Amino acid sequence: PMNFNIALLRGDGIGPEIVDSAVAVLHKIGKKYGHTFTCTPYLIGGCAIDATGIPLPKETIDGCLASDSVLLGAVGGAVGHNKWDQMPPHLRPEKALLGIREALGLFTNLRPAKLYPALKGDCPLREDIVAKGFDIMMVRELTGGIYFGERGRREGKYGEEAYDTECYSKMEVERIARVAFETARKRNKNVISIDKANVLESSRLWREVVHEVAKDYPDVTLTDMLVDNAAMQLVKNPRQFDVVVTSNMFGDILSDEASQITGSIGMLPSASLGATKRGMYEPIHGSAPDIAGQNKANPIATILSAAMMLRYSFDLMDEAQAIEDAVDAYLNAGYRTADLAGEGVTPLSCTECTEKIIALL
Amino acid sequence: PMNFNIALLRGDGIGPEIVDSAVAVLHKIGKKYGHTFTCTPYLIGGCAIDATGIPLPKETIDGCLASDSVLLGAVGGAVGHNKWDQMPPHLRPEKALLGIREALGLFTNLRPAKLYPALKGDCPLREDIVAKGFDIMMVRELTGGIYFGERGRREGKYGEEAYDTECYSKMEVERIARVAFETARKRNKNVISIDKANVLESSRLWREVVHEVAKDYPDVTLTDMLVDNAAMQLVKNPRQFDVVVTSNMFGDILSDEASQITGSIGMLPSASLGATKRGMYEPIHGSAPDIAGQNKANPIATILSAAMMLRYSFDLMDEAQAIEDAVDAYLNAGYRTADLAGEGVTPLSCTECTEKIIALL
Ligand SMILES: CC(C)[C@H](C(=O)O)[C@@H](O)C(=O)O
Numbered sequence: 001p002m003n004f005n006i007a008l009l010r011g012d013g014i015g016p017e018i019v020d021s022a023v024a025v026l027h028k029i030g031k032k033y034g035h036t037f038t039c040t041p042y043l044i045g046g047c048a049i050d051a052t053g054i055p056l057p058k059e060t061i062d063g064c065l066a067s068d069s070v071l072l073g074a075v076g077g078a079v080g081h082n083k084w085d086q087m088p089p090h091l092r093p094e095k096a097l098l099g100i101r102e103a104l105g106l107f108t109n110l111r112p113a114k115l116y117p118a119l120k121g122d123c124p125l126r127e128d129i130v131a132k133g134f135d136i137m138m139v140r141e142l143t144g145g146i147y148f149g150e151r152g153r154r155e156g157k158y159g160e161e162a163y164d165t166e167c168y169s170k171m172e173v174e175r176i177a178r179v180a181f182e183t184a185r186k187r188n189k190n191v192i193s194i195d196k197a198n199v200l201e202s203s204r205l206w207r208e209v210v211h212e213v214a215k216d217y218p219d220v221t222l223t224d225m226l227v228d229n230a231a232m233q234l235v236k237n238p239r240q241f242d243v244v245v246t247s248n249m250f251g252d253i254l255s256d257e258a259s260q261i262t263g264s265i266g267m268l269p270s271a272s273l274g275a276t277k278r279g280m281y282e283p284i285h286g287s288a289p290d291i292a293g294q295n296k297a298n299p300i301a302t303i304l305s306a307a308m309m310l311r312y313s314f315d316l317m318d319e320a321q322a323i324e325d326a327v328d329a330y331l332n333a334g335y336r337t338a339d340l341a342g343e344g345v346t347p348l349s350c351t352e353c354t355e356k357i358i359a360l361l
Numbered sequence: 362p363m364n365f366n367i368a369l370l371r372g373d374g375i376g377p378e379i380v381d382s383a384v385a386v387l388h389k390i391g392k393k394y395g396h397t398f399t400c401t402p403y404l405i406g407g408c409a410i411d412a413t414g415i416p417l418p419k420e421t422i423d424g425c426l427a428s429d430s431v432l433l434g435a436v437g438g439a440v441g442h443n444k445w446d447q448m449p450p451h452l453r454p455e456k457a458l459l460g461i462r463e464a465l466g467l468f469t470n471l472r473p474a475k476l477y478p479a480l481k482g483d484c485p486l487r488e489d490i491v492a493k494g495f496d497i498m499m500v501r502e503l504t505g506g507i508y509f510g511e512r513g514r515r516e517g518k519y520g521e522e523a524y525d526t527e528c529y530s531k532m533e534v535e536r537i538a539r540v541a542f543e544t545a546r547k548r549n550k551n552v553i554s555i556d557k558a559n560v561l562e563s564s565r566l567w568r569e570v571v572h573e574v575a576k577d578y579p580d581v582t583l584t585d586m587l588v589d590n591a592a593m594q595l596v597k598n599p600r601q602f603d604v605v606v607t608s609n610m611f612g613d614i615l616s617d618e619a620s621q622i623t624g625s626i627g628m629l630p631s632a633s634l635g636a637t638k639r640g641m642y643e644p645i646h647g648s649a650p651d652i653a654g655q656n657k658a659n660p661i662a663t664i665l666s667a668a669m670m671l672r673y674s675f676d677l678m679d680e681a682q683a684i685e686d687a688v689d690a691y692l693n694a695g696y697r698t699a700d701l702a703g704e705g706v707t708p709l710s711c712t713e714c715t716e717k718i719i720a721l722l
Pocket residue numbers: 094095097098252559560589
């Protein structure tokens with residue numbers, strides 16, 4: 001029997017409820033397959049500010065570094081209407097996300113965006129466009145680019161100005177490109193690399209390096225796409241995408257667009273990975289403070305994040321698949337939480353949804 | 362009778378055909394309302410490279426500066442498969458676009474994205490989402506930000522790296538914000554300003570300045586939205602947007618996304634404006650080299666760009682409206698060029714389309 005130590009970063013809003021759901025699922029998996037998951041909670045985001053004055057306490061970083069992997073709920077309050085928004089930039093809840101990504105060296109963000117057949121009706125795209133479904137894996141660079149470059153204010157030729165620096169080294173592009181090609185090998189062997197090489201020097205370097213790496217993967221098809229065109233193509237024909245690789249900033253925008261076109265962001269997990277097996281797993285949706293504590297949240301994105309953890313950090317492939325199958329079975333049985341319940345469907349609570357999925361495991 | 366001098370930048374691919382169509386429409390308007398439009402062609406893009414070795418010859422800049430306004434077709438060849446792609450970055454066709462924007466001081470890009478009732482069937486979004494239509498005016502900053510900031514290669518801590526600088530001065534943000542608020546006053550008095558203020562310092566300055574300017578427009582509602590969320594909201598509910606104001610880079614991505622959700626990019630014009638009445642007007646679509654010279658292109662985006670020229674540069678409101686009404690009448694009569702012709706509809710050629718619209722004027 002194996003034991004895995006998981007750092008739980010429940011966070012704010014619905015974070016605690018959905019993380020608890022995922023932990024319940026993990027315990028059931030542990031029972032079934034003979035593993036134990038030892039979960040230790042740490043503070044992050046707004047709740048950490050309330051308790052300690054800062055959004056990412058040192059104990060949290062240390063706890064994560066001492067763990068085998070990290071499961072995160074969500075951080076932050078209601079946009080524009082919460083006490084944490086008043087904090088200076090370096091103490092805002094979101095800053096904790098950037099900080100933990102950097103501290104754990106999580107340079108890869110994997111975000112699957114696929115259409116669940118049972119949820120086709122929720123897809124905002126026209127039926128004929130998505131008739132055959134789509135299944136995109138977004139590979140976003142997560143610890144470089146304009147998110148981590150030098151920034152500040154200064155006097156310029158027009159007076160006060162503010163600047164940020166988009167910067168990529170060959171090393172950073174190479175390692176994320178390798179992740180994309182390796183991922184594509186396990187899927188449909190198709191990588192679309194997104195940049196703005198007709199304007200940005202960092203994109204030109206990006207493109208060069210991605211093509212260099214591609215030589216090691218002759219079995220994988222590589223296509224370049226400009227970011228503005230990509231924003232169109234996702235809406236026009238999402239099926240053309242298999243693996244997408246792009247920079248931190250473009251990945252932020254495009255992976256949210258890709259999520260939205262599934263119509264069910266309450267279902268979408270993510271994995272942030274580095275050079276070791278330790279990763280951080282979290283739903284892509286936010287902390288939804290409006291429904292926090294009401295047992296209404298959809299825990300599936302977090303449950304599927306836990307499944308990704310089993311697959312990518314613990315090499316527990318069957319266990320991961322079992323969770324994903326249980327979620328499919330749950331959907332096919334017609335169960336829905338409030339976010340997805342159409343007219344005439346009685347929505348399940350967060351705990352009811354969790355129980356159903358556990359029962360289907 | 363008034364005379365207006367128009368510099369024609371026909372450009373590459375279908376550029377010449379569609380510009381000629383728009384000019385024919387202008388001449389008809391001139392006849393009807395008693396103006397003359399004197400059009401002088403200049404080279405830009407690939408055709409300028411072929412003729413002179415550079416994509417934006419000095420005569421072109423001088424000709425535009427001497428004109429009352431500029432009408433542009435499209436520049437560049439097939440993506441990744443044309444001789445001009447082999448040029449060094451500073452001599453590529455697209456570079457001409459950046460150069461002419463800068464030379465003419467065109468810091469504002471206006472891009473309407475609206476759903477034509479007659480073309481609802483082409484919209485890629487689910488019917489119920491767009492049942493009531495949408496009508497977005499994108500206001501993109503066009504001569505600042507990462508497009509024009511310092512860039513280069515250097516040695517960094519991980520070896521060779523490339524960088525670009527996103528930079529905005531208060532002055533630059535203030536003037537584009539004023540355009541957005543003025544535009545909103547003539548529409549639904551609603552501005553959504555898009556940034557990434559939770560990460561970027563340039564976005565924090567952007568947000569501060571936009572809110573400062575908003576004080577002069579108490580009749581207009583201002584909302585901030587993060588760029589990743591905006592990429593989702595455009596798909597989820599495009600109707601929530603009236604005027605959108607954002608940076609050069611975010612505007613590039615989001616205005617293309619907004620265009621795509623109309624489903625008819627062959628219909629969408631744009632205006633690039635500066636501090637004077639002189640502007641540059643162009644369709645948002647590209648040069649479509651695959652159908653160039655075949656008389657198949659849809660000229661309407663260029664014809665509507667000419668209408669924007671009449672409105673914004675020449676203050677010819679009735680004349681602009683007449684063109685827009687003729688386009689509506691054309692669509693309502695069921696005429697379609699190949700890009701929009703559904704099954705069973707015989708597509709009109711570019712010249713036939715132009716003739717129909719002229720006849721409806
Ligand atoms: C909160 C914010 C800093 C973060 C990001 O932009 O990376 C979020 O949008 C995300 O995508 O995880």
